[in-house]
Amino acid sequence: MKKILPRDRLSQAGPPSPVVLATCVDRDGNPNIITLGMFMNVSIDPPMVCIGVAPERYSHDLIKEQGEFAVNVPTTEIIDEMHRCGITSGRDGDKFVSTGLTPIPAQRIRSPLIKECYGHLECRVVQAHICGDHTLFVGEVVAASVDEEVLENGRLVLTKAKPVIQKNWSYHTVKLP
Amino acid sequence: MKKILPRDRLSQAGPPSPVVLATCVDRDGNPNIITLGMFMNVSIDPPMVCIGVAPERYSHDLIKEQGEFAVNVPTTEIIDEMHRCGITSGRDGDKFVSTGLTPIPAQRIRSPLIKECYGHLECRVVQAHICGDHTLFVGEVVAASVDEEVLENGRLVLTKAKPVIQKNWSYHTVKLP
Numbered sequence: 183m184k185k186i187l188p189r190d191r192l193s194q195a196g197p198p199s200p201v202v203l204a205t206c207v208d209r210d211g212n213p214n215i216i217t218l219g220m221f222m223n224v225s226i227d228p229p230m231v232c233i234g235v236a237p238e239r240y241s242h243d244l245i246k247e248q249g250e251f252a253v254n255v256p257t258t259e260i261i262d263e264m265h266r267c268g269i270t271s272g273r274d275g276d277k278f279v280s281t282g283l284t285p286i287p288a289q290r291i292r293s294p295l296i297k298e299c300y301g302h303l304e305c306r307v308v309q310a311h312i313c314g315d316h317t318l319f320v321g322e323v324v325a326a327s328v329d330e331e332v333l334e335n336g337r338l339v340l341t342k343a344k345p346v347i348q349k350n351w352s353y354h355t356v357k358l359p
Numbered sequence: 360m361k362k363i364l365p366r367d368r369l370s371q372a373g374p375p376s377p378v379v380l381a382t383c384v385d386r387d388g389n390p391n392i393i394t395l396g397m398f399m400n401v402s403i404d405p406p407m408v409c410i411g412v413a414p415e416r417y418s419h420d421l422i423k424e425q426g427e428f429a430v431n432v433p434t435t436e437i438i439d440e441m442h443r444c445g446i447t448s449g450r451d452g453d454k455f456v457s458t459g460l461t462p463i464p465a466q467r468i469r470s471p472l473i474k475e476c477y478g479h480l481e482c483r484v485v486q487a488h489i490c491g492d493h494t495l496f497v498g499e500v501v502a503a504s505v506d507e508e509v510l511e512n513g514r515l516v517l518t519k520a521k522p523v524i525q526k527n528w529s530y531h532t533v534k535l536p
Contacts, residue, residue: 184479185510186466187503192406194515195478195503197432197522198533199399200374222376222399224411225491229369232409232495234401255374258536289363301372302361311488313497314402318409320490326364326372333362338371340526345374347524347533349517354533356375356524359435 198349203254203267204233205285205293206244213285213294215277216241217268219348220316221253229323231303234316240272245319249307250291253321254299257344258355263298264346265353289325300343301328375526380431380444381410382462382470383421390462390471392454393418394445396525397493398430406500408480411493417449422496426484427468430498431476434521435532440475441523442530466502477520478505 187195202221207213220234231253235242245251256264263281270277278285278294285294288304295302305321312318332343340356347354364372379398384390397411408430412419422428433441440458447454455462455471462471465481472479482498489495509520517533524531 183507184463184504185507187505189406191513192480192500192503193400193403194510194513195432195480195505196400196408196430197377197379197398197478198517198524200376202374220399220401221374222397222409222411223370223373224397224409224495225493226370227367228491229366230491231373232399232401232490234399253373255372261536286361301374303369303372309488309490311486311497313409313486314405314407314499316402318401318495318497320488320495322491323369326369327361328364328372330360330362333371336368336371338526340375340524340529340531344536346536347375347517349515352517353536354517355536356531357534359438359521359523359530359532 198347201256201264201346201348203256203264203296203299205252205254205296206241207248207293208244211292213278214241214244214272215267217264224320231305231321231323233319235319236316242317245307246310250293251305251321252288252291252293252295253303254296255301256299256346258346260298261346261353300332302326375524378433378441378523378525380433380441380473380476382429382431382473383418384425384470385421388469390455391418391421391449392444394441401497408482408498408500410496412496413493419494422484423487427470428482428498429465429468429470429472430480431473432478433476433523435523437475438523438530477509479503
């Protein structure tokens with residue numbers, strides 16, 4: 183039976199989403215990490231992705247002002263650290279320090295990457311749109327890197343990578359049907 | 360070891376995405392179905408979602424001209440039908456007929472919903488942005504419905520819903536870590 187949902191429950195009819203950790207920097211190069219449930223690819227050539235960030239989040243103005251961010255893809259092995267990045271603010275301190283996650287240099291942007299994540303998309307902001315209570319940042323992917331161990335014939339194997347999928351911030355991973 | 364990816368392989372460093380079936384109609388109410396790997400939530404209040412559709416797809420102009428679409432969330436039980444909707448064009452015939460999927464009326468829009476999907480988001484287009492080789496349609500969710508069987512205490516339970524997650528169009532579903 184189909185059940186009609188009230189306005190505050192509409193999202194229960196939608197699909198789950200991947201969880202990503204976006205990294206960014208302030209003017210002085212101090213890094214931050216933000217846990218995001220809003221990510222999608224939007225263009226293949228040129229490669230472009232979208233993320234949704236609420237204006238009140240500390241990372242919002244960093245991304246807007248510095249015009250760049252990296253998308254780091256966590257695995258189930260760092261669910262605790264990933265979760266902590268989502269419930270604390272970069273205003274209160276360096277999340278690399280508080281979580282123990284390891285910053286490594288990116289190829290083409292100033293924002294550091296998170297070593298413990300399996301994949302990294304380095305992005306320059308090319309569009310920003312206000313969509314309701316979030317800002318939609320569109321980034322062109324200017325470089326990318328990935329853990330060799332999760333590739334087979336140059337293609338990502340999800341069951342090796344163990345990405346995190348969420349709905350209502352209940353964390354899952356993937357399996358073959 | 361981190362491996363630097365060439366430009367045509369950048370997406371292998373990214374997360375997987377949910378697969379959704381968007382439905383839309385032409386001026387006369389004839390329906391179409393398009394399989395999409397580009398979907399995300401972008402606003403909680405008002406509820407808004409994004410989809411990415413390539414301009415050459417038959418559904419692109421239908422969504423643009425009629426200003427509406429529905430997002431239907433398939434389960435692993437209809438992977439074959441879902442896949443077929445992605446490799447055929449609505450220009451060549453009615454995909455509800457060719458796949459056997461069942462159209463049911465929406466509450467607030469003209470586009471039909473797909474009965475075999477577990478969830479349905481009825482959307483009115485509020486923004487459209489050209490992002491590289493796709494158009495990003497932003498839709499306000501004006502109504503939603505879901506199969507009662509996949510809810511527990513009003514919340515979606517992913518392991519009951521069995522949504523489809525893909526990378527390189529290899530289909531997976533979810534499990535607890």
